[in-house]
Amino acid sequence: MNKKFINSIIALLLVVPFTSLAQVKVLVWNDEFNYTGLPATDKWGYDVGGGGWGNNELQYYTNARSENARVENGKLIIEARKEQYEGSEYTSARLVTRHKGDWLYGRVEAYAKLPSGTGTWPAIWMLPTNWVYGSWPKSGEIDIMEYVGYDPGVVHGSIHTEAYNHVLGTQKTATISVPDAETAFHLYALEWTPEKIDIYVDNNKYFTFDNEHKDYKTWPFDQVFHLILNIAVGGNWGGAQGVDPNIWPQKMYVDYVRVYQYIDVSALKVSGPEYVSPNQTGVTFSIQNVADATFSWSVPAGATIVSGQGTNSIVVNWGDVQGDVSVEITHPQAGGTYTKTVKTAVIPTGDRFSLLNVKENGLMGWAGLNTSPNTITLSAVDTLLKASYNITKPEDFPYFTYTFQSPVDMSNLTALNVEMMTYNQSKSVVMRADLFDTDGRLTDVSPVFRFYPVEPHGVFHYYSFDFNNNWGSNTPEYGKQVNYHQIAGVRFYVNYGVYGKAASDSLWISDVVLSNTLLTIFTPSENKISRFEIYPNPASTYIKINSSALKGNVKIQVVNIAGVLVKEIISNSDSEINISDLPNGFYSVRIITHTNLLQTGSFIKL
Known part of the structure; x- marks a missing residue:
């Protein structure tokens, strides 16, 4: 290939930027001072105190004192005053963005008018937020603007590091003439990248400090810094020619502060x-x-x-x-x-609202488990959802998940009802259901919706739990509340934890229903199954059952509202059942005959 052609291609690549590399400047922090009163507390804090601040300064920096820092007529005013305060002869303010505005790289701008007179020492500057490399000057300092009143019209820009600082006489600094700095606003700005620091006045660059790529002693500027605005009084530099006692108060006016950073367009x-x-x-x-x-x-x-x-x-x-x-x-x-x-979010209507339609949607929204050594495989069987599981490590809390097509507002329908069927041949079907919201918070604070199969003979029943006042969550953050206006889905734990055991089995879910009251846990799907009479009802000590099914040996089971079997007897005639040992509440009763036909009823224990 022709060498000239190759060089032309290389030159073209150098001057035409790739779109994926394009960057834009974005405003990430600012204060336009379009309010009145103390500086905004979400943007500014204060360094407070006297003692000279390492430079033999004379002022006491106050905390949220309007005499020293306030916003008026669209401008921030920092005011140094001659007055006795906390043992100092002068007061002033030192505003900081620490922990409210901290940045690594970017452009910092402050549009300001400076105070005047011998003894004033205003500054717009930056210090490290975390002091990673040690105390000053090891972690660095960036002076965007410094001005000493005895040298009017001269603005200074500097950096300080362990290798370059004024104590050693090795500081890196530059000056620029700004004759009207005390009477007019000027733009004081910093451009900071991993390679260099540039300092400007009115977009005229007058100072550059390059990264020498040695160590932190020459370039500690790879950590986050925050901004500081202040007026010092006197001090080693500001007071080098004394302090004029007749010029006070003195003010620095700031029209705005803006911080920009550069990001990829793709972001x-x-x-x-x-x-x-x-x-x-x-x-x-x-x-x-x-x-x-x-x-x-x-x-x-x-x-x-x-x-x-x-x-x-x-x-x-x-x-x-x-x-x-x-x-x-x-x-x-x-x-x-x-x-x-x-x-x-969907707001359900009526007193019952179905969340599941396997016939139309198949496995949409469902997610099984394939994390060794546990597996839960989901399949759609006509109108049913089948979950087949093989659990060898129940302490891992295996689960499968159903995410709703749209979030649901459960503020009115707070009961969750799961219509489930199992044969439970392995005696291992133990389940729990946790709702989760759109922020991923789970309803995992006691009491939780835990249920056991009350009918292991292939008959569907509703298992119900009312989440009203049970929205507590410890996952992913401790002590939170699930947002019941934005319920995103339900997580089903199966054969899990201390209740679980190594086993394989399956279960079927026919429907997931929201309701304003608990659905009876015995609502068989087959209309053929009949009901029987229970009396007295309500009852406190015993119940009797009137049913034609009480012939031969039949099983009578009593189950509580959570689906837990609490009593079981074998009877071949009309039977009186002692319920005095049961807590007050709602219970269901079922009769299982030798032909596996089921009859159901319910009663209230007082």
């Missing part, structure tokens, strides 16, 4: 909830605040943008349908449409 995405409730109000969606971009939002029919159109963040009052929230960005690199699909 731009719409943030906000994936699920909302019908007619939910005050829902926020946003996208990274790309500098110099315009934003145009659209929402589904029935939803209304309450505020924020034209910005990177909107507040929406939702409607009753799901759909896409989209924003069209106009920008040379980031231009395009960005979308987030939002699902709306």
